[in-house]
Amino acid sequence: MKLRVRVDHKTYSALKEVEGEYREVLEDAINYGLSNETTSFTRIKAGIYKTEREKYKDLPSHFIYTACEDASERLDSFEKLKRRGRAYTEKPSVRKVTVHLDDHLWKFSLDTISISTKRSRILISPTFPKIFWRYYNKGWSIASEARFRLMKGNVVEFYVIFKRDVKPYEPKGFIPVDLNENSVSVLINSKPLLLETNTKITLGYEYRRKLTTTGKPTKDREVRRKLKRLRERDKKVDVRRKLAKLIVKEAFESRSAIVLEDLPGRTPEHMMKDVKDKQLRLRIYRSAFSSMKNAIIEKAREFGVPVLLVNPSHTSTVCPVHGTKIVYRPDGGDAPRVGVCGKGKERWHRDVVALYNLARRAGDVSPVPLGSKESHDPPTLSGWLRAKSLHSIMNEHKMIEMKV
Numbered sequence: 001m002k003l004r005v006r007v008d009h010k011t012y013s014a015l016k017e018v019e020g021e022y023r024e025v026l027e028d029a030i031n032y033g034l035s036n037e038t039t040s041f042t043r044i045k046a047g048i049y050k051t052e053r054e055k056y057k058d059l060p061s062h063f064i065y066t067a068c069e070d071a072s073e074r075l076d077s078f079e080k081l082k083r084r085g086r087a088y089t090e091k092p093s094v095r096k097v098t099v100h101l102d103d104h105l106w107k108f109s110l111d112t113i114s115i116s117t118k119r120s121r122i123l124i125s126p127t128f129p130k131i132f133w134r135y136y137n138k139g140w141s142i143a144s145e146a147r148f149r150l151m152k153g154n155v156v157e158f159y160v161i162f163k164r165d166v167k168p169y170e171p172k173g174f175i176p177v178d179l180n181e182n183s184v185s186v187l188i189n190s191k192p193l194l195l196e197t198n199t200k201i202t203l204g205y206e207y208r209r210k211l212t213t214t215g216k217p218t219k220d221r222e223v224r225r226k227l228k229r230l231r232e233r234d235k236k237v238d239v240r241r242k243l244a245k246l247i248v249k250e251a252f253e254s255r256s257a258i259v260l261e262d263l264p265g266r267t268p269e270h271m272m273k274d275v276k277d278k279q280l281r282l283r284i285y286r287s288a289f290s291s292m293k294n295a296i297i298e299k300a301r302e303f304g305v306p307v308l309l310v311n312p313s314h315t316s317t318v319c320p321v322h323g324t325k326i327v328y329r330p331d332g333g334d335a336p337r338v339g340v341c342g343k344g345k346e347r348w349h350r351d352v353v354a355l356y357n358l359a360r361r362a363g364d365v366s367p368v369p370l371g372s373k374e375s376h377d378p379p380t381l382s383g384w385l386r387a388k389s390l391h392s393i394m395n396e397h398k399m400i401e402m403k404v
């Protein structure tokens with residue numbers, strides 16, 4: 001978050017001095033990284049610290065650290081650009097400098113922010129915008145790293161970063177999440193729930209990109225136009241993030257850990273019928289799977305919800321109690337939903353087995369097979385997008401069931 005402060009001339013020139021030397025250290029650090037072919041902060045710092053310390057004797061030493069970090073970040077993104085063929089210069093150019101600060105170089109208080117300079121600390125007193133208070137009063141804390149940038153007319157732009165102050169907890173239960181082509185299923189208090197999505201949402205952009213490109217390699221322009229339209233739709237509603245939030249919130253409120261497959265182990269045979277090549281099909285599925293997975297992991301980190309990644313092999317074909325094979329006898333349809341355990345003869349619903357196996361591999365020991373006459377499918381929900389929580393969806397569903 002940006003705070004703009006107008007300061008007096010003395011303060012401004014103290015910061016200007018720091019900025020000048022920081023820029024020089026930054027340039028040296030970038031050059032060192034380039035000539036030693038490294039983007040690593042540690043290596044850059046080890047390489048230049050001594051000489052820079054000699055050169056800028058009264059610059060607080062932590063500015064050398066932060067400049068090295070800055071250099072490492074710039075080199076990293078330059079590498080990425082280069083790989084994509086988007087780098088138009090020989091080396092990352094240092095035009096604008098935003099001075100990075102760590103916890104030694106600045107102190108925050110609501111009255112004044114103090115910043116280390118060459119001779120002493122200077123103080124600035126920003127007025128905080130409304131949005132600042134919104135975060136500040138809602139339990140967010142200010143990160144130890146900050147930045148400033150000098151503008152014309154004695155104006156300092158000071159950047160503070162807010163972060164959620166959450167520690168991961170000891171989980172009291174597990175919420176396994178199984179990602180499928182047209183749904184995401186979760187298990188909450190032994191109740192399975194299928195959240196209907198569609199391919200676009202679960203598997204996302206990568207999936208469609210491959211679909212659109214395979215088969216039509218020559219019609220380049222048409223493909224590109226299609227992709228553009230899809231991407232625009234993607235931006236409008238980030239459904240994947242919404243879904244991740246619902247799941248993470250549920251886990252957070254019940255103090256549960258989320259259990260995910262480490263990588264999809266089941267070759268999605270029934271999926272992607274339009275892609276003929278088996279290898280390609282698996283690759284598409286994997287990369288797409290990870291974008292949904294990453295959305296969940298990111299959200300979980302924000303809430304401090306632990307995420308456990310477990311071995312995904314045979315999750316839908318092995319009995320969660322006995323570890324033996326489940327036999328799905330053909331019961332009329334070509335894809336029977338209910339199977340029988342080879343050892344205990346208890347019955348399992350296909351959509352639920354994977355969830356129990358995920359939970360079990362995370363350390364949970366309470367799989368519940370179907371009753372002897374039960375065969376109902378887990379509730380499938382399509383209207384979750386507007387829901388406030390998974391719990392409210394489940395309650396609503398119960399009401400509908402009762403009416404029927």
Ligand SMILES: [Zn+2]
Nearest residue numbers: 319322341344
């Ligand atoms: Zn069994």
